[in-house]
Amino acid sequence: MFKEKVKDKNTKARTGIFSTRKGDLLTPAFFPVATQGTVKGLTSRQLSETGAQGFLANAYHLFLRPGIEVIRKMGGLHQFMGVDKPILTDSGGYQIFSLARLRKVEDRGVEFRSHLDGDKIFLTPEDVIDIQIGLDSDIFVPLDECIKNPVDHKKAAEATERTISWAKRTKDYFRQKDGLKSLLFGIIQGSTYKDLRKKCLEEILQLGVDGLCIGGLSVGEEPDLRYNTLSYFTDIADSSYLRYFMGYGKPEDIVEAVSLGVDLFDCVVPTRYARTGTAFTSQGEVVIRNSPYISDSAPIDSECSCYSCRKYSRAYIRHLINTGEMLGIQLLSYHNVFWYINLMKNIRKAIEDNNFLKFKKDFLENYKKNKSMS
Amino acid sequence: MFKEKVKDKNTKARTGIFSTRKGDLLTPAFFPVATQGTVKGLTSRQLSETGAQGFLANAYHLFLRPGIEVIRKMGGLHQFMGVDKPILTDSGGYQIFSLARLRKVEDRGVEFRSHLDGDKIFLTPEDVIDIQIGLDSDIFVPLDECIKNPVDHKKAAEATERTISWAKRTKDYFRQKDGLKSLLFGIIQGSTYKDLRKKCLEEILQLGVDGLCIGGLSVGEEPDLRYNTLSYFTDIADSSYLRYFMGYGKPEDIVEAVSLGVDLFDCVVPTRYARTGTAFTSQGEVVIRNSPYISDSAPIDSECSCYSCRKYSRAYIRHLINTGEMLGIQLLSYHNVFWYINLMKNIRKAIEDNNFLKFKKDFLENYKKNKSMS
Numbered sequence: 001m002f003k004e005k006v007k008d009k010n011t012k013a014r015t016g017i018f019s020t021r022k023g024d025l026l027t028p029a030f031f032p033v034a035t036q037g038t039v040k041g042l043t044s045r046q047l048s049e050t051g052a053q054g055f056l057a058n059a060y061h062l063f064l065r066p067g068i069e070v071i072r073k074m075g076g077l078h079q080f081m082g083v084d085k086p087i088l089t090d091s092g093g094y095q096i097f098s099l100a101r102l103r104k105v106e107d108r109g110v111e112f113r114s115h116l117d118g119d120k121i122f123l124t125p126e127d128v129i130d131i132q133i134g135l136d137s138d139i140f141v142p143l144d145e146c147i148k149n150p151v152d153h154k155k156a157a158e159a160t161e162r163t164i165s166w167a168k169r170t171k172d173y174f175r176q177k178d179g180l181k182s183l184l185f186g187i188i189q190g191s192t193y194k195d196l197r198k199k200c201l202e203e204i205l206q207l208g209v210d211g212l213c214i215g216g217l218s219v220g221e222e223p224d225l226r227y228n229t230l231s232y233f234t235d236i237a238d239s240s241y242l243r244y245f246m247g248y249g250k251p252e253d254i255v256e257a258v259s260l261g262v263d264l265f266d267c268v269v270p271t272r273y274a275r276t277g278t279a280f281t282s283q284g285e286v287v288i289r290n291s292p293y294i295s296d297s298a299p300i301d302s303e304c305s306c307y308s309c310r311k312y313s314r315a316y317i318r319h320l321i322n323t324g325e326m327l328g329i330q331l332l333s334y335h336n337v338f339w340y341i342n343l344m345k346n347i348r349k350a351i352e353d354n355n356f357l358k359f360k361k362d363f364l365e366n367y368k369k370n371k372s373m374s
Numbered sequence: 375m376f377k378e379k380v381k382d383k384n385t386k387a388r389t390g391i392f393s394t395r396k397g398d399l400l401t402p403a404f405f406p407v408a409t410q411g412t413v414k415g416l417t418s419r420q421l422s423e424t425g426a427q428g429f430l431a432n433a434y435h436l437f438l439r440p441g442i443e444v445i446r447k448m449g450g451l452h453q454f455m456g457v458d459k460p461i462l463t464d465s466g467g468y469q470i471f472s473l474a475r476l477r478k479v480e481d482r483g484v485e486f487r488s489h490l491d492g493d494k495i496f497l498t499p500e501d502v503i504d505i506q507i508g509l510d511s512d513i514f515v516p517l518d519e520c521i522k523n524p525v526d527h528k529k530a531a532e533a534t535e536r537t538i539s540w541a542k543r544t545k546d547y548f549r550q551k552d553g554l555k556s557l558l559f560g561i562i563q564g565s566t567y568k569d570l571r572k573k574c575l576e577e578i579l580q581l582g583v584d585g586l587c588i589g590g591l592s593v594g595e596e597p598d599l600r601y602n603t604l605s606y607f608t609d610i611a612d613s614s615y616l617r618y619f620m621g622y623g624k625p626e627d628i629v630e631a632v633s634l635g636v637d638l639f640d641c642v643v644p645t646r647y648a649r650t651g652t653a654f655t656s657q658g659e660v661v662i663r664n665s666p667y668i669s670d671s672a673p674i675d676s677e678c679s680c681y682s683c684r685k686y687s688r689a690y691i692r693h694l695i696n697t698g699e700m701l702g703i704q705l706l707s708y709h710n711v712f713w714y715i716n717l718m719k720n721i722r723k724a725i726e727d728n729n730f731l732k733f734k735k736d737f738l739e740n741y742k743k744n745k746s747m748s
Contacts, residue, residue, distance in 0.1 A: 036694075036697045036699055037694075038699050038701045040699065040700065040701070041700055043681070043701065043704070043705070045681070065696065065697050066689070066696070070668060070669050070689060073669050073671075074669070074671055074689055080689070080690050082686055082690070295447050297449075307419070311417075311419075313448060315440070315444060315447075316411070316448070316454050316456070319410075319439065319454075320410075320412060322439065323439050325410055325411075325414065326703065326704070327417065329700065330704065
């Protein structure tokens with residue numbers, strides 16, 4: 001599935017190719033998030049124009065609305081959404097453990113109440129595979145037990161054990177489903193405990209998976225501890241597996257994580273920040289709704305070539321955001337996703353030009369400019 | 375400015391060409407409304423794809439936010455919005471008389487309080503021209519006194535006199551502004567009183583204007599009275615002037631008004647209905663959020679060739695509307711505007727094929743189907 005292409009000499013950054021039935025991904029890559037079957041505010045044509053190589057959809061949300069049966073009838077999620085790129089679906093685990101109410105975790109699966117209407121739902125690891133089959137996802141993720149930080153070693157060990165045992169059942173069930181051309185990732189949990197991370201990794205690799213998800217990081221721990229745990233993981237992980245940091249991150253976080261050997265990211269930040277009127281630029285975050293931009297004829301980011309930047313001024317987008325016009329959010333969402341995808345292109349180029357360390361330094365320096373100006 | 379092309383033999387419908395500095399309009403035409411400098415939910419590229427030949431922008435809203443000075447600095451409204459089509463601006467009169475608070479009308483102008491922050495504002499007919507110059511509009515509309523229905527003859531006569539006197543000052547002021555290549559319309563008021571309509575028309579034509587706006591209709595009167603007044607107006611109006619029915623209407627209304635000789639329309643209905651989850655189709659209005667469409671793989675309107683209909687199912691758009699995803703509103707807005715513009719194309723074709731009466735009958739029959747089905 002994954003083939004390492006170029007390895008940076010100074011850091012653990014690398015480029016690679018990851019093959020799916022919907023085509024190859026160049027890594028490091030960023031997947032925007034289509035929480036409810038849409039990357040918020042973007043048509044499928046616009047999503048394609050951003051250069052996104054694929055995206056993440058949330059099994060939990062789609063399971064609740066419109067329901068898996070509807071999407072299956074419509075020919076699967078690609079057809080439902082009108083997109084032809086690789087779709088990675090999460091297991092819903094993260095949402096069950098963060099959004100849903102009255103969870104009860106047992107070995108057989110997890111019981112919870114829908115955050116929408118309070119309906120009681122019980123899902124097993126096998127159900128979660130059936131959901132992803134119904135969606136016709138390209139990359140499946142198994143159900144895991146997500147734990148918060150801080151957590152003591154004993155509780156973390158129990159949750160890790162359950163994640164491993166669910167992964168085994170997931171793999172068995174996945175194998176039984178004949179003719180699946182989709183891929184199955186494994187999730188590595190273990191909080192910030194190295195022994196648990198190591199054990200989880202070894203067990204998951206033994207099962208045979210198509211890629212490794214890094215779960216349970218960026219859940220409240222200090223950045224130093226996060227990067228320490230991450231670096232430990234990429235040291236011990238077999239380099240022939242793609243490494244996917246789930247739900248991560250801000251631009252500066254991504255550059256840092258790439259330098260520690262991460263290949264794939266997904267995050268709601270580009271579209272979520274757009275909805276609050278914030279743009280990502282080469283000079284850092286720009287809160288476009290602020291008054292300094294009222295008569296600013298410059299584009300959001302003068303170094304960006306996206307439609308929003310080619311066509312519109314900061315003044316116009318500020319006006320739209322300020323008057324509650326949804327077009328403002330649309331244009332910012334488009335820009336932010338495009339900008340993230342372009343950042344990944346620049347990262348890949350820097351690695352392949354053997355220039356990543358300088359790229360990282362320059363990027364972070366520029367990226368902080370706006371902060372020091374304001 | 376206006377040239378009648380083909381006159382229908384059975385009705386008062388006609389096609390024509392109206393020339394502006396931004397190009398020719400084929401009439402009958404429909405202008406979508408860019409209330410605050412955007413046709414809600416559409417990028418300028420999407421607006422162009424709908425086939426819209428031009429649009430209306432609201433002077434009142436843009437005067438309040440972002441302010442005319444900002445738009446002037448940005449190079450005018452075309453550049454601000456990133457569009458190159460003819461822009462018709464209203465005078466703000468309708469908004470002052472419907473949205474603003476504590477109005478005081480006097481001969482010199484009108485005093486009101488902003489509906490946003492209560493600021494006291496005084497605008498003269500001359501100010502309203504300056505505002506439209508600041509916006510760099512292609513077609514100007516003078517300040518008029520808008521009255522509700524019902525209104526007695528005396529009050530209607532007073533308001534009509536004031537509208538005429540303001541039109542004279544408007545024309546004088548407009549003439550003084552050297553080098554304006556924009557056009558100036560006149561507004562015909564007079565409520566449902568034929569003598570007032572006639573007097574207003576004669577006075578306005580004497581001033582010399584580039585087109586005739588029909589104001590003060592569709593403000594609460596019975597449809598019969600509306601069409602009677604409208605028909606009287608188009609009987610007495612010189613056929614060499616374009617006739618613009620301000621703020622009108624639903625599809626069935628437009629077809630009716632075209633048959634009475636109207637050339638130009640504007641209305642917020644296509645985008646406003648989109649925001650409530652309603653689509654216009656050849657079979658009538660479809661409330662796409664309703665449950666019958668949950669697994670409906672058909673497009674919004676199988677006879678429509680817009681992007682939303684080529685790419686997405688009713689089931690998908692229903693899901694988006696139902697989960698509060700703005701993409702649902704975007705796709706419906708795109709479709710509704712496209713559909714309206716296409717309706718106008720079909721109307722023009724029917725007139726030029728000398729087939730308008732049959733077209734009207736068939737259209738209205740089909741358009742009621744959905745109603746009788748539900």
